[in-house]
Amino acid sequence: MRPAPAAVGDVLAAVDTPALLLDLDAFEANLVALAAMVAGTGVAVRPHGKAHKCPEIAERQVAAGAVGVCAQTTGEAEVFVRAGITDVLLANEIADPGKASRLAALAGLATVGVCVDHPAQVALLADATAVAGTTLGVLIEVATGQRCGIATQEEALVLAAAVGQASGLELRGIQAYAGTAQHVRDPAARAAAIEEVAALVTAIRDAIGVRHVTGAGTGTFPHEIASGVWTEIQPGSYALMDADYARNTKPPPFRQALHVLGRVISAHPDRAVLDAGHKAVAIDSGPPVAPEGHEVVSLADEHAILVRGAGAEPLPLGAVVHLVPSHCDPTVNLHDWILAVRAGVVEEVWAVAARGA
Amino acid sequence: MRPAPAAVGDVLAAVDTPALLLDLDAFEANLVALAAMVAGTGVAVRPHGKAHKCPEIAERQVAAGAVGVCAQTTGEAEVFVRAGITDVLLANEIADPGKASRLAALAGLATVGVCVDHPAQVALLADATAVAGTTLGVLIEVATGQRCGIATQEEALVLAAAVGQASGLELRGIQAYAGTAQHVRDPAARAAAIEEVAALVTAIRDAIGVRHVTGAGTGTFPHEIASGVWTEIQPGSYALMDADYARNTKPPPFRQALHVLGRVISAHPDRAVLDAGHKAVAIDSGPPVAPEGHEVVSLADEHAILVRGAGAEPLPLGAVVHLVPSHCDPTVNLHDWILAVRAGVVEEVWAVAARGA
Numbered sequence: 001m002r003p004a005p006a007a008v009g010d011v012l013a014a015v016d017t018p019a020l021l022l023d024l025d026a027f028e029a030n031l032v033a034l035a036a037m038v039a040g041t042g043v044a045v046r047p048h049g050k051a052h053k054c055p056e057i058a059e060r061q062v063a064a065g066a067v068g069v070c071a072q073t074t075g076e077a078e079v080f081v082r083a084g085i086t087d088v089l090l091a092n093e094i095a096d097p098g099k100a101s102r103l104a105a106l107a108g109l110a111t112v113g114v115c116v117d118h119p120a121q122v123a124l125l126a127d128a129t130a131v132a133g134t135t136l137g138v139l140i141e142v143a144t145g146q147r148c149g150i151a152t153q154e155e156a157l158v159l160a161a162a163v164g165q166a167s168g169l170e171l172r173g174i175q176a177y178a179g180t181a182q183h184v185r186d187p188a189a190r191a192a193a194i195e196e197v198a199a200l201v202t203a204i205r206d207a208i209g210v211r212h213v214t215g216a217g218t219g220t221f222p223h224e225i226a227s228g229v230w231t232e233i234q235p236g237s238y239a240l241m242d243a244d245y246a247r248n249t250k251p252p253p254f255r256q257a258l259h260v261l262g263r264v265i266s267a268h269p270d271r272a273v274l275d276a277g278h279k280a281v282a283i284d285s286g287p288p289v290a291p292e293g294h295e296v297v298s299l300a301d302e303h304a305i306l307v308r309g310a311g312a313e314p315l316p317l318g319a320v321v322h323l324v325p326s327h328c329d330p331t332v333n334l335h336d337w338i339l340a341v342r343a344g345v346v347e348e349v350w351a352v353a354a355r356g357a
Numbered sequence: 358m359r360p361a362p363a364a365v366g367d368v369l370a371a372v373d374t375p376a377l378l379l380d381l382d383a384f385e386a387n388l389v390a391l392a393a394m395v396a397g398t399g400v401a402v403r404p405h406g407k408a409h410k411c412p413e414i415a416e417r418q419v420a421a422g423a424v425g426v427c428a429q430t431t432g433e434a435e436v437f438v439r440a441g442i443t444d445v446l447l448a449n450e451i452a453d454p455g456k457a458s459r460l461a462a463l464a465g466l467a468t469v470g471v472c473v474d475h476p477a478q479v480a481l482l483a484d485a486t487a488v489a490g491t492t493l494g495v496l497i498e499v500a501t502g503q504r505c506g507i508a509t510q511e512e513a514l515v516l517a518a519a520v521g522q523a524s525g526l527e528l529r530g531i532q533a534y535a536g537t538a539q540h541v542r543d544p545a546a547r548a549a550a551i552e553e554v555a556a557l558v559t560a561i562r563d564a565i566g567v568r569h570v571t572g573a574g575t576g577t578f579p580h581e582i583a584s585g586v587w588t589e590i591q592p593g594s595y596a597l598m599d600a601d602y603a604r605n606t607k608p609p610p611f612r613q614a615l616h617v618l619g620r621v622i623s624a625h626p627d628r629a630v631l632d633a634g635h636k637a638v639a640i641d642s643g644p645p646v647a648p649e650g651h652e653v654v655s656l657a658d659e660h661a662i663l664v665r666g667a668g669a670e671p672l673p674l675g676a677v678v679h680l681v682p683s684h685c686d687p688t689v690n691l692h693d694w695i696l697a698v699r700a701g702v703v704e705e706v707w708a709v710a711a712r713g714a
Contacts, residue, residue, distance in 0.1 A: 263452055301687055
């Protein structure tokens with residue numbers, strides 16, 4: 001693991017750029033804001049740890065009322081469980097004996113769940129729990145688009161029966177996460193997408209006789225709560241935020257807590273080149289957003305090129321510059337450390353312990 | 358650092374996906390092919406280590422005739438020097454005292470060079486070498502586009518004079534890398550772009566009285582060699598290759614050595630979902646290329662969705678699938694390990710020691 005790019009007490013100018021920053025005031029406000037939006041609904045919160053991959057953040061989410069966290073990979077689940085999170089749902093499918101046996105072993109240390117959409121996955125998990133002597137919770141994933149999941153009551157009944165026959169597996173309910181709906185710009189269109197998913201989920205839920213339905217992200221969770229169908233939501237980005245989610249709802253219900261800090265390594269009258277490129281900030285949802293008056297016009301692997309608008313001051317050589325990532329999850333995955341900052345000073349340094357997992 | 362996704366002797370089906378594979382036959386052929394293309398020209402080869410970030414690969418490049426390697430960050434330079442590479446050029450600018458002092462310290466362990474395009478960088482490096490008691494080689498970077506670099510003889514003369522006055526700095530020559538020209542599709546247009554850069558470089562080179570000119574990547578280096586201006590080339594991708602460079606020249610002079618191995622975790626009649634998404638393969642140059650008969654139609658953070666064409670067999674649940682990245686550099690940077698494979702068996706496991714650096 002790389003050395004951390006700063007130490008507790010450092011000011012931002014002393015940070016070894018590029019580096020990932022978390023604004024603690026904004027982050028803490030986001031945890032409070034989510035809790036307030038869910039309070040009184042009876043719906044549980046299980047934040048998605050794929051967004052941050054960081055046990056320190058997961059612990060703070062649990063302290064703020066979360067029942068546990070989601071992981072998206074077996075490696076993430078291992079990191080969270082070993083860090084002391086007592087309830088982890090792998091909100092994804094696995095399809096090889098190696099991961100099944102790691103997951104079954106993990107179920108001896110914490111409450112662990114996993115998704116299925118094929119009888120062969122159930123067989124793998126049944127075999128692994130039989131060897132480990134543990135019990136895994138199983139969620140049947142319902143398809144909400146092109147990704148994983150089953151789409152019919154018949155498939156769900158086959159899976160539920162297979163789970164029922166395995167002594168180390170326990171049917172917990174349904175996983176239904178409408179991934180593409182999260183980033184639909186029109187709030188009414190997002191609500192309509194969730195209504196459609198809710199109808200399918202309700203039919204399958206009633207067919208297999210379960211009550212628990214988990215899913216929902218930062219872009220849609222108020223709709224899943226309003227539907228009365230979901231009993232648990234899985235937002236991840238709310239804690240960090242990014243430019244894409246900020247474009248979804250005006251004003252955004254959450255504050256921008258995550259930044260990539262770059263430094264001007266080449267200064268020109270019309271533009272500045274930062275030492276933060278594709279390897280420091282993800283661009284799958286577009287380029288990062290520069291400070292007001294400047295625009296990121298292109299990125300290379302290790303560089304961002306910022307052009308200044310009329311009236312903006314040139315960015316001087318050596319200056320540190322905050323970029324707002326368009327997509328938080330893959331941006332965090334590029335960094336080994338999160339610098340937790342308050343009032344311009346590094347207050348804590350947290351490992352992205354599940355980076356690359 | 359994460360545990361390696363496989364051990365020496367493992368077959369691909371046993372790999373903990375997603376994982377990064379290097380086809381050793383193709384990689385070794387690429388080293389031989391480059392040496393053959395450069396043989397007899399008198400031009401030195403200094404491969405860019407930003408592509409692989411892996412000391413084992415750098416060592417093999419030096420064994421194949423390279424004079425040393427390039428790094429793009431101070432952290433990469435440190436990893437290569439500490440691994441025993443005796444000549445490392447940081448082909449980039451730095452603009453903070455912390456990195457200058459690390460680089461000056463490194464110059465006590467190996468021959469180390471760095472680029473400048475501003476007198477303040479020269480001052481930082483002069484101060485740092487004075488403290489460390491070492492000597493850094495300095496390259497004046499000539500702008501070839503919007504990135505770093507100076508564009509006039511006057512600027513070059515100012516920088517050369519400043520370097521000349523610092524006892525710990527030694528003017529080595531010129532850095533000129535035409536980044537955007539690498540990916541221009543038409544070979545004639547690439548040649549024209551390099552001709553234009555050559556004219557500017559020649560004028561500045563003669564103005565400051567140096568002979569050494571270093572630069573050139575996988576997409577253009579035959580043109581830089583043909584120009585007679587460059588004395589050293591810096592290709593990086595040639596050793597690994599990617600789908601974007603393969604589209605540049607038909608037939609490509611290098612073989613595809615790098616793959617991301619994913620696994621089918623959700624199988625459907627019309628499509629397969631792999632466990633390899635944005636966090637396993639970079640998409641800045643487009644989606645990865647799937648095996649013949651299949652197409653990557655979308656990626657999410659941890660998933661790739663492959664749709665099969667008419668006549669192709671469905672990919673079964675649990676099957677491992679090779680993806681060809683569109684851009685090798687940022688893809689390698691997502692992985693902690695390279696599995697060096699021959700005939701379907703893991704022959705060596707190499708750390709991407711400068712990942713995230």
